[in-house]
Amino acid sequence: MNQKYLAFVPFIIGVYLLLISLHLIKYNNFIIFITIIFIALLILIYKLNLNNRIEKIMLKSVITNSIYEIEIDNQKYYFIGFRIIGKENNEGKIDYNSELQLAIDTIRRNKERHLKIAIVTLLDPSPGSAIIFYAKKDNDYESFRNETILTKNMIESIAPHITLEPVELKTDTVFPIPKLLGSVSYGGYVGQMKYDIKANRVVIGEYDIELGNIIDATELPVGIRSNDVFRHIGIFGSTGSGKSNTAAIIADELYKKGFDVIILDWHGEYKNLLPKFNLYNNKNYLVLNPINMDDLTTMDITELIGDVLELTEPQKFILYLGLEALNQMKEFSFKSLLQIISANIPDNTYMQRDIKFALIRKIIMIFSGLGEKLFSSESGYTYLDLGEKLRGGNIIDLSFIRNIKLRKLYGLMILKFLLEYVIETKNRDRKIFIIIEEAQNYFSQVNTVINRALQEIRKFNVGLCIISQSPSNVDQEVIKNTSIKIIHSIKSNVDKKVIADSISLEKEEIQILDKLDVGEALLVAPNLRKETLIKVKKVA
Known part of the structure; x- marks a missing residue:
């Protein structure tokens, strides 16, 4: 029973009072009449509330029976689909798309929601659209159901000419698609693009080191393969763009996989990022013995x-x-x-x-x-001693050496010692990963010693990660020899050109390099068909 009928109650009472004033009805009869009206009103209100409660229970039951649990890339998700149905009325043509877009805008501004939302429009067998709610199974089932009901009611409230009807999903497709579509064909919601770049045309391959998520509507996780690090990594970006965090994620994951990780930390940033690693600094620096070499x-x-x-x-x-x-x-x-x-x-x-x-x-x-003190034949490590000592996770903090020339020489000597150790021992069972901050200090165009060694160590299970805020000052052959490139925000046009030439970037991709936020990067890797924008997660 509709609530509009309640409007007749005061009208009937008013008419009855008029009849009493004309002495056409006795007052006692009026008291009886009012009592009857009051009882009828109570019954009506109870019936309305009961109907609402029944509707809520039925909706909750329908929603519960329409939720699917689907596994995608080893991650389980809750899914539910609704076909979008347009209500008919006599008000003329209805702009369903505008109503739905207004509802989506409202939901999108809700920063506390856990639901992900997708709208599917298919042309076959007949044009129609459906809306899909989904979330990782990490969320509580009860919370997913309740938020689904709340969001459905919100959409129907903001878009009064649209009804969302739960439907069965086809789970044998790449993305779960409803079997039935509604009568409203949604023309598509066009939001403001953050970057003026073609779609992230990426085919995700297998990976065992997760870096973060793709920057697009899917937000799919993305990463690199540990076996590819032996073909070397280049991480580039201006100061504060997130290079060290990215390198720390890779270092931590490789360490967990049994790699011996050595970080030449130019600025002393990694001790807080990787507190479990061995730390060598001004309190226990490594003394080097350059004697006993051929x-x-x-x-x-x-x-x-x-x-x-x-x-x-x-x-x-x-x-x-x-x-x-x-x-x-x-x-x-x-x-x-x-x-x-x-x-x-x-x-x-x-x-x-x-x-x-x-x-x-x-x-x-x-x-x-x-x-x-840093170089001594009496107490220093030979290149063989140093190679054996630096097992597990190691951070060599160079920041305590204030003389920049001495810091550069000390870092170069450690790197040379390690490369000599690898070439001399030829231990193919040991996996070593070396991270080199401020790589322009080591891989200049005039330093042929280190550059030459790079070409020799791939076959010995040694991977290098070179990090630089100024790739134009790094030997271009070194940059080209890195098969994995992670490019954070770069401001200099000269540096952007160097990066663009090394991986053949398109014009719109070059233009976004100085617009990337902290932690965002362009990823190029062998397991990806094409470079793609990613948001790098924080190191655990």
């Missing part, structure tokens, strides 16, 4: 020091002679190196003398003080 490695160390100190070719030759003498003596110290260069290297001409003393000045600047 002639080729002595030349390589000369090249490393020469690169850091910007030595001329004559200065490199004098340094090589000094290091070779120390190698034969099987001892190394700052004082002994200076003594050999000063006393044993001839300086018969003014030119030789100038070259030698210019070299000594540069060596004193870097090896005095802390530098003398």
